[in-house]
Amino acid sequence: xxxxxxxxxxxxxxxxTPVLLRCNYSSSYSPSLFxxxxxxxxxxxxxxxxxxxxxxxxxxxxxxxxxKKSETSFHLTKPSAHMSDAAEYFCVVRAISxxxxxxxxxxxxxxxxxx
Amino acid sequence: DAGVTQSPTHLIKTRGQQVTLRCSPIxxxxxxxxxxxxxGQGPQFxxxxxxxxxxxxxxxxxxxxxxxxPNYSSELNVNALLLGDSALYLCASSLGQGFDEQFFGPGxxxxxx
Numbered sequence: 001x002x003x004x005x006x007x008x009x010x011x012x013x014x015x016x017t018p019v020l021l022r023c024n025y026s027s028s029y030s031p032s033l034f035x036x037x038x039x040x041x042x043x044x045x046x047x048x049x050x051x052x053x054x055x056x057x058x059x060x061x062x063x064x065x066x067x068k069k070s071e072t073s074f075h076l077t078k079p080s081a082h083m084s085d086a087a088e089y090f091c092v093v094r095a096i097s098x099x100x101x102x103x104x105x106x107x108x109x110x111x112x113x114x115x
Numbered sequence: 116d117a118g119v120t121q122s123p124t125h126l127i128k129t130r131g132q133q134v135t136l137r138c139s140p141i142x143x144x145x146x147x148x149x150x151x152x153x154x155g156q157g158p159q160f161x162x163x164x165x166x167x168x169x170x171x172x173x174x175x176x177x178x179x180x181x182x183x184x185p186n187y188s189s190e191l192n193v194n195a196l197l198l199g200d201s202a203l204y205l206c207a208s209s210l211g212q213g214f215d216e217q218f219f220g221p222g223x224x225x226x227x228x
Contacts, residue, residue, distance in 0.1 A: 041221070
């Protein structure tokens with residue numbers, strides 16, 4: 001069965017410092033992995049996706065994630081946090097079940113950015 | 116182009132009532148999926164519809180049903196509402212069934228009293 005575990009429910013950083021949001025996955029086959037961001041009162045927005053091409057994936061707004069099969073991890077990073085990055089972040093794995101696809105979301109990591 | 120739209124934005128119902136939520140996908144998208152997001156948790160998959168047929172169903176009771184219309188818009192129906200059905204209901208559309216990229220609407224906030 002496919003699943004994702006987000007290792008931190010809350011992360012707090014200062015503006016201008018690096019961001020690291022951690023995600024481990026479990027999958028019986030080569031996974032498709034995603035990071036989504038959810039700002040208050042807004043819909044989910046896709047940050048980036050991994051679909052078995054390059055292991056380092058670049059996304060929008062300066063975010064990137066590295067797929068590490070040996071560690072079953074897909075951590076999200078950003079070199080320098082901005083106040084506008086404060087939001088809820090979800091690590092997501094695509095699962096194949098009963099002949100169809102569905103997205104399985106982690107519990108989320110709330111990122112706070114302080115001045 | 117307009118993104119995914121959902122209506123209504125907010126809804127308050129009482130236990131035992133029925134509710135219908137609506138979703139319009141991005142133009143050209145033929146697949147619509149529904150998710151339930153309970154406060155403080157990640158979204159959970161409810162249904163996927165593609166080309167007007169149900170293609171996938173999550174672990175939700177039969178009180179939850181959906182359909183997709185010829186213009187690819189979709190409705191989610193929930194009967195016999197329970198307090199635990201209070202959540203943000205998200206609709207997502209994609210070009211096809213493959214889930215490579217899903218675009219989410221802003222959601223409908225359902226409160227059951």
